[in-house]
Amino acid sequence: KADYRLTSSVDRNHPVWPLSTKVVADWRFKSASTTADTPLPLLTVGFDPKLDKMNYAPGGALFAIPVRVDRQPGAAGGKTDLNKVEVSYNDGQTWIQVPLLQVRGTWWAGVQHRSSGFVSLRASASDSDGNSVTQTIIRAYRVK
Numbered sequence: 001k002a003d004y005r006l007t008s009s010v011d012r013n014h015p016v017w018p019l020s021t022k023v024v025a026d027w028r029f030k031s032a033s034t035t036a037d038t039p040l041p042l043l044t045v046g047f048d049p050k051l052d053k054m055n056y057a058p059g060g061a062l063f064a065i066p067v068r069v070d071r072q073p074g075a076a077g078g079k080t081d082l083n084k085v086e087v088s089y090n091d092g093q094t095w096i097q098v099p100l101l102q103v104r105g106t107w108w109a110g111v112q113h114r115s116s117g118f119v120s121l122r123a124s125a126s127d128s129d130g131n132s133v134t135q136t137i138i139r140a141y142r143v144k
Helices: none
Strands: 002-011 022-031 043-047 062-071 080-088 100-103 106-112 117-127 132-143
Touching: 043 117, 043 132, 062 080, 062 117, 080 100, 080 106
Parallel strands: none
Antiparallel strands: 002 022, 022 132, 043 062, 062 106, 080 117, 100 106, 117 132
């Protein structure tokens, strides 16, 4: 049995698609040898902002984003927790932690939008077994 770290990073630079220009996930998890096919206890964070058909959100307003913590299907693990959500308006050069509220089992992140530009998101989650993830999406969506 040991502690492991797995990092995945994807970059894209194409003028046709200005969103999700960089996506990074950094997992830390515990695992041990087994003879059976066993899914790793990897967590993911899902954001579900209500955007228009062009992936814009209203600028200059407080915006509530539903956030969930998921586990790889079939994987064991303890109770999950959303530790923090951060926002960046300058492609991840600086980050601002945003308030979180849990209502009826759903996490909500409160983001104060600027009048225009791109919004990047970063979140950290963990479970009671010591597994964790930090996910970053540079240019997750736009505001206008």
